[in-house]
Amino acid sequence: MKICVIDDEPLIVEVLKAYLEREGYEVCSALNGREGLSLIEKEIPDFLILDLMLPDLSGEEICRIVREKSEIPILMLTAKTAEEERIQGLLLGADDYVTKPFSPREVVVRVQTILRRFHKGEVPRDLLSFEQGILTIDDHKKEVKVEGKEISLTPIEYKLLTGMARHPGRVFSRMDLLALVEVDPYEGYERNIDVHIKNLRKKVEKDPRRPRFIITVFGMGYKFGGKPDVPHAAQ
Known part of the structure; x- marks a missing residue:
C-alpha cells in the first residue's frame, strides 16, 4: 500500500517515512503543494498525509482538488489550533487530522485506523451487486449479469x-489495471487497457458514451462508479 506525504518540513517527512516504512507501507513524498499534486497524479497513492499550511498551495486547496477526482483517505497535519480551521479541513473531505507537534507513532495508528474504516466499505469478494441489482457479479461462478441477463466477458474484461x-470510487491508473489483469507491461501495451475498457463498457453500460459503472478520470485513469447494494458477503 502506497502512502503520499506532503509537508514542507523535510524532517517531518523523513521521520514519517521511516515509521511508515517500518510498518510495511511504501512512501512517496513532496515538499510543496504543486509538486504534491503532480506526485499524486503520477503515483496514484492509497492514502494521503497532507500538511494544512504549505508555501504555495494550502492543504485545504489540495484536499479540494484531490476530492474532485478521488476518494482516497486523507489525514491532515496542522499547526492550526482554532476549531473552525480544523473543521474546515474535515468539511472539505479530510478523514481526520493530527495537530503539530505530534508523535509519529500516533500518525501511524491514525493511518491504520482510517484504513480499517475505509476498507470496511469494500464490496465482498464472492457476490457483488450494484445499483439495486442492475449489475451483479458472482465471483464463485464467474458470472456477470446486467439487468438479470448474463453477459460474456473475456478473462481480461472480467478481471478489470x-x-x-x-x-468503488478508487482511481486506478493504467499501470494499476495492468497489475489487476496480471499482464507484464511493455511498450504500447499500457494504452491497450483503453481498448479493453471500451469493450467492457459496450457490454455492461446501457449507454457507453455516458457510463454509469466504468468512469474515466481524466489524466489519471478509471474508477468504478456503481453504488454497492450489499455491505457484506452473502451467506
Whole structure:
C-alpha cells in the first residue's frame, strides 16, 4: 500500500517515512503543494498525509482538488489550533487530522485506523451487486449479469471489472489495471487497457458514451462508479 506525504518540513517527512516504512507501507513524498499534486497524479497513492499550511498551495486547496477526482483517505497535519480551521479541513473531505507537534507513532495508528474504516466499505469478494441489482457479479461462478441477463466477458474484461468493482470510487491508473489483469507491461501495451475498457463498457453500460459503472478520470485513469447494494458477503 502506497502512502503520499506532503509537508514542507523535510524532517517531518523523513521521520514519517521511516515509521511508515517500518510498518510495511511504501512512501512517496513532496515538499510543496504543486509538486504534491503532480506526485499524486503520477503515483496514484492509497492514502494521503497532507500538511494544512504549505508555501504555495494550502492543504485545504489540495484536499479540494484531490476530492474532485478521488476518494482516497486523507489525514491532515496542522499547526492550526482554532476549531473552525480544523473543521474546515474535515468539511472539505479530510478523514481526520493530527495537530503539530505530534508523535509519529500516533500518525501511524491514525493511518491504520482510517484504513480499517475505509476498507470496511469494500464490496465482498464472492457476490457483488450494484445499483439495486442492475449489475451483479458472482465471483464463485464467474458470472456477470446486467439487468438479470448474463453477459460474456473475456478473462481480461472480467478481471478489470471485478478488480475495480471491489473498490468503488478508487482511481486506478493504467499501470494499476495492468497489475489487476496480471499482464507484464511493455511498450504500447499500457494504452491497450483503453481498448479493453471500451469493450467492457459496450457490454455492461446501457449507454457507453455516458457510463454509469466504468468512469474515466481524466489524466489519471478509471474508477468504478456503481453504488454497492450489499455491505457484506452473502451467506
